[in-house]
Amino acid sequence: MGLVAEYQIDCDALPLTEVATTVPEATLTLDIQFNHGDRPPFLVTIQNGFQSTIETAFTDAFDVGAWTLVGQAGDTFRYQVRSALSFEEQLGDHINDLAGLEALATADAIIERIEVLPSGWRQTGWFANRDTFNEFSSFWQQNADFQLLRLTHDDESKPAGDGLTDRQREALRIAYKRGYFEIPRQASLEDIAAELEISASSVSERLRRAQTELIEETVAPTWPPLPQ
Known part of the structure; x- marks a missing residue:
């Protein structure tokens, strides 16, 4: 029986962390x-960002050699990004076992x-x-x-919204109550941060993670393919 795992790798040398x-x-x-040499291109999907800011970030990033917008659907953008660095140049000073990293690409696993x-x-x-x-x-x-973060057998279903943490749920409830999601917005990140007694950047990340979890469980399974 297979396993489904969700995990976080904290290494700011990984590609596109600057973006x-x-x-x-x-x-x-x-x-x-993969199969594009030692500088495989990335297909990057971006949600909830301004196009001009995103593309400026690509242009300025030290590890991005070139980028191309290949599709857009509403506020979702899809880019092909070519790395300016090989894996060795990108990660050689941070990861000792680069051969082991390359070997993971051929393991019996699918990184979804x-x-x-x-x-x-x-x-x-x-x-x-x-x-x-x-x-x-x-x-x-x-x-x-x-x-x-999560490890289950592949035949165990995950209820919709189960990925939300208590802090994410609290941030969503307060943001909704204060009118953050209304048009026009009735509250700022700073307003929500003051109520939660955390920084505005932490609120932004918490809301973004919560929205991502909800999208994955509801919208994403039925989201039409982006144009190529």
Whole structure:
């Protein structure tokens, strides 16, 4: 029986973390297009960001060589991004076992989702068995800060909205009550931050993560493919 795991890798040397830092209000997810040499291009999907800000962040990022907008649907943008660096140039000073990283690409696993964070990557993957997952987790525990968020068997369903933490749910409720989601907005991030007694940037990240969880469980399964 296979496993489904969600985990976070805190390593700010991973590709596109600089872009995620520059546009913290946006949600960045990527697919790696392997079999393109040592600089595989990324297919990057971005939600909740301003197009001009996103594209300026790509242009300014040290690890982005070129980017192309390949599709748009509402506030969702999809880009092909070519790296300016090889994996060795990008990660060589931070990860000792680059050969082990390359070997993970051929393991019996499918990385279904990669979300880029300012601190690293948050991934969801399907693993053929416990040994395969242990190979992944052991590698990242040895080479970065690794945090397991969820681990289930692949036949265990996850109820809609189950991924929300209590803090995320609280932030959503307060934001809704204060009118943050109304048009025009009746409250700012600073207003919500004052009530929660945290920083505005923390509120932004908490709301973004909560919205991502809800989208994954409700909208994403029926979202039409973006134009190519």
